[in-house]
Amino acid sequence: MTISSSTDSKIQILPETLINKIAAGEVVERPASVVKELLENAIDAGATDVHVTVKNGGKDLISILDNGSGMSESDAQLAVERHATSKIYNEDDLFRISTLGFRGEALASIASVSHFELLTCNDENQGGTRILIKGGYLEQLSKIGFPKGTKVTVERLFFNTPARLKFLKTTATELQHIQQHILQKSLANPDIHFRLTHNRQLLLNLPGGQGLQTRIQQIFGEEFLDTIFPVNHEETSLLFSGFISFPSKPRKSRRWQYIFVNDRNVKSPAVNHGIYDGYGIFLGKSQHPAFFLNIQIDPTEIDVNVHPAKTEIRFRNSQLVHTILADQISSALKECASRRFFGREHSQSQMS
Incomplete structure (x- = not known):
């Protein structure tokens, strides 16, 4: 015009x-x-x-x-x-x-x-x-x-x-x-x-080529690996993988929190709230989880053209993303806690 x-x-x-x-x-x-x-x-x-x-x-x-x-x-x-x-x-x-x-x-x-x-x-x-x-x-x-x-x-x-x-x-x-x-x-x-x-x-x-666990170790040290465990989940709408902190190893700050959507580092209330809701009772007051989570989702299901910095995204169905993360992380944490507890009990009973 x-x-x-x-x-x-x-x-x-x-x-x-x-x-x-x-x-x-x-x-x-x-x-x-x-x-x-x-x-x-x-x-x-x-x-x-x-x-x-x-x-x-x-x-x-x-x-x-x-x-x-x-x-x-x-x-x-x-x-x-x-x-x-x-x-x-x-x-x-x-x-x-x-x-x-x-x-x-x-x-x-x-x-x-x-x-x-x-x-x-x-x-x-x-x-x-x-x-x-x-x-x-x-x-x-x-x-x-x-x-x-x-x-x-x-x-x-x-x-x-x-x-x-x-x-x-x-x-x-x-x-x-x-x-x-x-x-x-x-x-x-x-x-x-x-x-x-x-x-x-x-x-x-x-150096590259050795996976996310090695990269975390390169940055945060060998001892940090003892505080996290792997998680992954796949379904038709999305898949995610990465590492989250053990329920017994909460942090006092949000410093160790990284969210990636289709390999893009982003800020997402839906993802953040989903993870925190997944931890639920495992977190006390002023306690925070550590997580390194990469979510893969159909590009047509997200909008990254929100801000020139390209760090803010919108999900077409943010409630679904929140629900999947909360449910799956909650299940992973409960299974992890159960395995560690009953595994220890089982080993003790084997010795007696």
Whole structure:
């Protein structure tokens, strides 16, 4: 729709650079937001090795190198445009999303508020592509020798939005947020090798390929495994698997709670309440369960297009999800408690 406007009109169409900065305000809240978006791109590209490098909590530099599928020169040029994506093609696709990214605005938003470099290659025989953007303006497009995969480097984040820059927290706080995003992605994708280097010091090195239990052990230690046990359930509407804490091992905080829906780390009252209701009387006042739960469900049964951060989802039938989780976790906990109790009784009777 095209509408002409008179010269004295007070309402004006915003320039593209300003539109991108507004979008960046929703997508890029802090350095960790950049890391999250770039990690999702790497995972969607099929990477098995992802190395995150940051300086001063990501305020000076964020660089993410992956060995995913990479992009051709034409795709790389489109990737830094707003609302350009390879993950959805029509309106119906919004209701069957199976990738982490889909909005097509992350790279353009990030590039509008930083010094942004994209190196990518999908065919080493054809060579790679380098794109350099400063504050939303293309500075350079060239061919470059580069292995298959992608490297995105973001420097001087928020250099042209000083109001946003002054709201950043200390280096330690910003680094903590970055680490949390990497841990979330690593728990959802235990087959991928994740590394984090901060100020030239390797902070995280999480080899992939050994399953969720090993990933939990890598992050939280061997002793933590003694406090959790595996659960899984499958039916036509959904399936879930993961680990939850023993009824006798509650926690004093919610720190050890991770929910994944179709491998996406999410916030979901329906899932959370279902798990807590499943624990029921096993939890005392101010006690919380630990859980690492991955729910697989038909993409048409959920809506992930709720917020630009893509961490909030809606279930088409949230009550059903709540009921299944509450019933199955309650049964698993009761069986676990019974097995531990009667198993101990049985072993004692065998000795007497």
